[in-house]
Amino acid sequence: MGFAATRAEALAGLEAFLPRAGRAYAANRNRDEGPGARTHVSELSPAIRRRLLTEEEVARAAIAAHGFAAAEKFIAELCWRSYWRGHLETRPALWVRYRRDLQHIEAELARDGRLAARFALAVQGKTGIDCFDFWARELVETGYLHNHARMSFASIWIFTLRLPWQLGAAHFFRHLLDACPASNTLSWRWVAGLQTVGKCYLARAERIRRSSGGRFQVSAPLAESATPPPPEPPAPLVPLRPLPAPDPQVPTGLFLHTEDLAPESIPWGVTLRAAAAPDRIGGAPAAPKRWLAERALDDAAARVAAHFGLACERLPEEELEPAMVGFARRHRLRQIVTAFAPVGPVADRLRAVATRLAQEGVTLVTVRRRWDELAFPAATRGFFAFRPVLPALLA
Ligand SMILES: Cc1cc2nc3c(=O)[nH]c(=O)nc-3n(C[C@H](O)[C@H](O)[C@H](O)COP(=O)(O)OP(=O)(O)OC[C@H]3O[C@@H](n4cnc5c(N)ncnc54)[C@H](O)[C@@H]3O)c2cc1C
DSSP: OOOOOSHHHHHHHHHHHGGGSSHHHHHHTTOOOOTTTOOSSOOOHHHHHTTSSOHHHHHHHHHHHHOHHHHHHHHHHHHHHHHHHHHHHHOTHHHHHHHHHHHHHHHHHHHOHHHHHHHHHHHTTOSSOHHHHHHHHHHHHHSOOOHHHHHHHHHIIIIISOOOHHHHHHHHHHHOTTOOHHHHHHHHHHHHTTTBTTBOOOOOHHHHHHHTTTSOOOOSOOOSOOOOOOOOOOOOOOOOOOOOOOOTTSOEEEEOBTTBOOGGGSOOOSOEEEEEEESSOOSOOOHHHHHHHHHHHHHHHHHHHHHHSOOEEEEOGGGHHHHHHHHHHHTTOSEEEEEOOOTTHHHHHHHHHHHHHHTTTOEEEEEOOHHHHHHGGGGSSOHHHHGGGHHHHHO
């Protein structure tokens, strides 16, 4: 098994999966044959998450192969990602709340030995629940879990093991190769019963046996019922802010980051005279996640050189703010364009960079793709209210 680390590998992966993206996907996508044996799902999420492949090109390829009707299920699943990203973008308090709660819970974990012991058994895969223990190890070893495994894992974590969902989300985020602030946090919230009021996801032994093709016995008892938590105060709706377009008249550089690694397909609307990217990713990811993300970043930097004819300078991630100032000065830039980064750590970092650059009279201008412009405002309520935007996205 190998997850695509470059755009060329991702395109090859898409090409190989396309014959199965039609009615076969709709019929079989919930079946999980296990690591190294999966044929019913694409395993393209790490590439799509960093936009080595854009949602748009993946959806169009599926339609070209099968027609819209047969590819609809695959496209709808793909659009869950756009929905979650748009939802968090327009309800950013959900991210702030999660980060704040996680801090408190991590402090409690450091104080409370019994909680720490239960947490350790779960993440090491030593709970005695065969499927859960297998998935716990699979997650750490491979950085990937099938969607059904993610749902069941999260459900067992919350309702059987009675661990805080925020700790599970943070553990996933550290290990998943496709870790996405929106898809991950909001999916955990959905399983916990916080995202759709009054509805949570309860893992059932029989469903796990069936979807795993009998790989697991699930003889240890799972929670029989799940009580949705009391509703939280609603997160205020923050309408999508229009972004000012880059000024085509001023000397402009490009900054590349891991939220969007297909800079060739963004309509920048300016002539670029220099390009830069961080030399590594930030945060504290597990080693396989760091490895894959940094190979993808190297690949995009090489494509910038080939496509725009600009050597992509690598700036020290740990000192990004002063390094960006140096980059702007070296090339006498007044403006740096960069792909839009949705709510999450990269967006936080870009805000700090923008503030520092502004002190030098340099503007950091973010450019949002048409896909996100259309999808995000439609994602303020549930997925069913979002679905009618699909024809416009694909028009
Ligand atoms: C608790 C939990 C946490 C999750 N965390 C993440 C995450 O951090 N990053 C992430 O990309 N997905 C996340 N998902 C969604 C989903 O599990 C993965 O996108 C999917 O399993 C990836 O495998 P695949 O590429 O083989 O998917 P396929 O079935 O081949 O689907 C094609 C693409 O559609 C998108 N997609 C499919 N299902 C979903 C979904 N339910 N939500 C969002 N996008 C979807 C992905 O980009 C995927 O690559 C999470 C789901 C759960 C239940």
